[in-house]
Amino acid sequence: MPRTPLEPRFTVDYLSILDSDGNLDSALEPDLSAAELKRLYRAMLLGRRLDERMVRLQRQGRIGTFAPIKGQEAAQLGSVCTLKPTDWTVPSFRETAVMLWRGWPIEKLLMTFAGRLEGTQPAPDQRDLPITIPVATQLPHAVGLAYAAQYRGDDVVVMAYFGDGATSEGDFHEALNFAGVWHVPVIFVCQNNQWAISVPLKKQTHSRTIAQKALAYGLPGIQVDGNDLLAVYAATKEAVDRAREGNGPTLIECVTYRLGVHTTADDPTKYRSEEEVREWERKDPLTRFAEYLRKKNLLQEGLEQEVDEEIAAAVKRFEAIAPPDPVSLFDHVYGEAPPELIAQREEAAARGNDGQAAAPGETEPPSPPMRGQRKTSRWRN
Ligand SMILES: Cc1ncc(C[n+]2csc(CCOP(=O)(O)OP(=O)(O)O)c2C)c(N)n1
Numbered sequence: 001m002p003r004t005p006l007e008p009r010f011t012v013d014y015l016s017i018l019d020s021d022g023n024l025d026s027a028l029e030p031d032l033s034a035a036e037l038k039r040l041y042r043a044m045l046l047g048r049r050l051d052e053r054m055v056r057l058q059r060q061g062r063i064g065t066f067a068p069i070k071g072q073e074a075a076q077l078g079s080v081c082t083l084k085p086t087d088w089t090v091p092s093f094r095e096t097a098v099m100l101w102r103g104w105p106i107e108k109l110l111m112t113f114a115g116r117l118e119g120t121q122p123a124p125d126q127r128d129l130p131i132t133i134p135v136a137t138q139l140p141h142a143v144g145l146a147y148a149a150q151y152r153g154d155d156v157v158v159m160a161y162f163g164d165g166a167t168s169e170g171d172f173h174e175a176l177n178f179a180g181v182w183h184v185p186v187i188f189v190c191q192n193n194q195w196a197i198s199v200p201l202k203k204q205t206h207s208r209t210i211a212q213k214a215l216a217y218g219l220p221g222i223q224v225d226g227n228d229l230l231a232v233y234a235a236t237k238e239a240v241d242r243a244r245e246g247n248g249p250t251l252i253e254c255v256t257y258r259l260g261v262h263t264t265a266d267d268p269t270k271y272r273s274e275e276e277v278r279e280w281e282r283k284d285p286l287t288r289f290a291e292y293l294r295k296k297n298l299l300q301e302g303l304e305q306e307v308d309e310e311i312a313a314a315v316k317r318f319e320a321i322a323p324p325d326p327v328s329l330f331d332h333v334y335g336e337a338p339p340e341l342i343a344q345r346e347e348a349a350a351r352g353n354d355g356q357a358a359a360p361g362e363t364e365p366p367s368p369p370m371r372g373q374r375k376t377s378r379w380r381n
Pocket residue numbers: 094133134135136162163164165166167193195196197258262
């Protein structure tokens with residue numbers, strides 16, 4: 001049966017500028033100044049060293065569950081560095097390097113992962129949404145922010161971050177659809193790190209690329225080597241310029257790899273091979289960029305120590321902050337707390353900070369348990 005090919009014929013491009021062997025395509029080399037390159041490398045190193053430190057802090061029980069970024073520094077910094085402070089970022093839960101670049105103090109990030117509410121709150125003038133744990137739910141919010149900016153005529157671009165696993169959620173598709181229909185200034189940065197906890201990419205999608213999903217929604221999509229900061233920068237800069245000029249959204253797929261655990265509660269040896277990890281370690285974005293800088297004579301001596309000292313000072317400040325009142329655990333769960341929760345809150349308040357029942361004569365909790373005996377809450381039944 002004769003058929004007429006529809007025009008335009010769709011294509012998806014792949015961009016790489018500095019490959020894993022350090023070969024540079026100098027015709028595509030972005031125009032970044034020495035100062036900008038040095039700042040970016042410092043930010044990558046800070047992201048990496050803080051990441052390693054945070055894993056250790058979690059292992060020592062000094063912070064709670066944490067999602068490391070190791071291996072994804074180029075994808076995060078190559079993209080976020082193209083924004084102005086007046087633009088918006090919309091993170092998922094694995095964007096430490098993005099947040100550092102946007103000015104989140106280290107101790108605030110530590111507070112976040114220590115379960116402290118104050119850590120999650122952006123400064124009043126900061127245009128970053130807080131970390132989002134429910135996968136992909138931040139994406140419609142990002143489109144909403146971009147829609148508002150367009151409606152008000154503000155010079156604002158929104159950059160939303162998410163993973164390969166998020167592309168299987170309805171929110172991802174709804175966000176891309178609305179972004180396309182409304183032609184709003186939003187950049188979708190997918191960090192395709194090959195895994196969604198233990199689910200590999202091939203079980204996530206049968207598409208050859210994630211970038212091509214943009215075509216279904218009428219937006220440009222590009223796949224880049226996400227471990228190549230120069231390629232991520234070039235692709236994102238183009239997308240941001242396009243969005244700022246009123247020419248709509250873009251989906252950028254950064255092909256990268258999570259070198260570490262999914263979170264500190266995960267054991268990846270159960271589902272992926274050592275060889276696979278070794279293979280990606282060879283493509284490490286940090287060593288690749290360091291080599292590029294070394295060739296330009298821009299690598300600063302003693303930088304690692306300087307960065308470690310910055311982290312150590314922040315850890316000290318974090319640990320000097322008074323612990324939270326345990327009763328605050330009950331805050332912000334419900335708009336209007338149900339009676340069971342109010343009763344539990346009162347019981348906890350009567351126990352005081354050490355978690356023990358009040359002494360006779362002090363306020364009696366409703367049903368004091370024996371010392372060491374676990375009290376079953378009504379929620380559990
Ligand atoms: C809606 C929802 N479903 C399930 C989870 C549990 N969960 C947390 S992270 C994750 C995998 C996410 O994978 P991906 O989007 O690739 O991001 P990555 O963790 O690799 O950065 C899942 C299923 C969740 N947080 N939210």
